[in-house]
Amino acid sequence: NAGVTQTPKFRVLKTGQSMTLLCAQDMNHEYMYWYRQDPGMGLRLIHYSVGEGTTAKGEVPDGYNVSRLKKQNFLLGLESAAPSQTSVYFCASSQLAVVRSGANVLTFGAGSRLTVL
Amino acid sequence: GIQVEQSPPDLILQEGANSTLRCNFSDSVNNLQWFHQNPWGQLINLFYIPSGTKQNGRLSATTVATERYSLLYISSSQTTDSGVYFCAVDPPDYGQNFVFGPGTRLSVLP
Numbered sequence: 001n002a003g004v005t006q007t008p009k010f011r012v013l014k015t016g017q018s019m020t021l022l023c024a025q026d027m028n029h030e031y032m033y034w035y036r037q038d039p040g041m042g043l044r045l046i047h048y049s050v051g052e053g054t055t056a057k058g059e060v061p062d063g064y065n066v067s068r069l070k071k072q073n074f075l076l077g078l079e080s081a082a083p084s085q086t087s088v089y090f091c092a093s094s095q096l097a098v099v100r101s102g103a104n105v106l107t108f109g110a111g112s113r114l115t116v117l
Numbered sequence: 118g119i120q121v122e123q124s125p126p127d128l129i130l131q132e133g134a135n136s137t138l139r140c141n142f143s144d145s146v147n148n149l150q151w152f153h154q155n156p157w158g159q160l161i162n163l164f165y166i167p168s169g170t171k172q173n174g175r176l177s178a179t180t181v182a183t184e185r186y187s188l189l190y191i192s193s194s195q196t197t198d199s200g201v202y203f204c205a206v207d208p209p210d211y212g213q214n215f216v217f218g219p220g221t222r223l224s225v226l227p
Contacts, residue, residue, distance in 0.1 A: 033214070042121075042203055042217035058214060090160065105150065106205075106215070108160040 002026050004109035006091050012115045013081045021076040021112050023091030031094045032074040033058075033106070034066060036087040043090060049074055081116045088113050119144045119208040121218035129224045130194050138189040138221045140204030147207045149180050150215065151189050154201040163189070163202075194225045 004025045013019055023032065030051050035043040045058030049068040063085060065077045074093075078085060091109040120143040130136055140149070148167040154160050164171050164178040166187065171178050175194075180187040191198055201222050205215035 035217075040219055042219045043205075044217070045214050048214060059216075088158065092160075105162045105165050106152075106160075107162070108152075111158045 004091055004093055004107055006089075006109035006112045008112060009110065010113050012117065013078075014117050015082060017081050018077070018079050019081065019114075020078075021089055021091075021114075023074040023076070023093075023109060024072055025074075025091075025093040025107075026072065027093060027095070027107065028071070029093035029095050029107070030071075032068065033092045033094075034064070034074065034076045035090045035092065036060065037090060037111075038087050046076065046089075078114075081114075083116045086114060086116045119146070119206065119216055121204065121206055121216055123202075123204060123218040123221050125221060126219070127222045127224075129226065132194060132196060132225055132227050134194050134225075135190070135192045136194060136223070138191070138202050138223075140187040140189070140206075140218055142185050142187075142204075142206045144185070144208055146182065146185075147209060149182075149187050149207070150205045151178055151187070152203045152205065153198075154203065154220070156200055160203075191223075194223075196225045196227055199223055199225045 007022045033048040034046040047066040049055045052071040055066045067075045089112045092106045122141045124139045151163040166178045166180045168182045175192045177190045201220040203220045205217045
């Protein structure tokens with residue numbers, strides 16, 4: 001059981017280039033999330049999705065776009081990368097609304113390290 | 118918005134020692150989770166604990182929601198416990214998402 005898979009694991013971009021991070025989950029989870037992790041700041045929510053075809057902004061959405069065309073996939077796009085977007089990106093998923101049931105917990109992918117020069 | 122603090126920021130232990138990690142939050146929350154990020158970066162859920170006490174092997178957690186804190190206890194620490202421990206809370210005004218604390222970095226020495 002693969003769980004949550006992120007691709008690519010590493011990427012180096014030049015300022016102004018674009019790229020897409022792919023998150024795939026095989027647990028039939030409804031909710032999916034993209035977080036970024038920066039030193040000393042924990043994880044911050046970029047965008048999330050409560051189901052196929054829906055997306056919503058999180059805490060730090062500027063400079064990113066997302067799409068959820070299929071239930072199992074959640075894509076994070078950078079249209080014009082900036083050095084401030086150098087970070088480790090984590091995708092997560094959960095079965096239902098994370099906080100509405102004690103049975104629901106976040107399952108994370110392994111992370112994608114992005115460097116923007 | 119809600120503030121989440123964790124203490125201590127760094128902790129170094131000898132193998133076999135016990136430790137207590139603390140998470141304080143500034144407002145009421147619906148729920149709280151503890152995560153362990155291992156040295157390879159993988160994030161693993163440890164506890165989903167909005168209130169009360171839970172135990173899982175050498176680890177246990179207690180959340181006192183009315184006083185806005187949670188504690189994670191690690192007993193008889195092992196080198197494999199090394200990594201960063203995060204608490205994450207769900208405030209009522211943040212949709213259905215978690216706010217993460219800055220983490221406690223634990224190093225267990227052999």
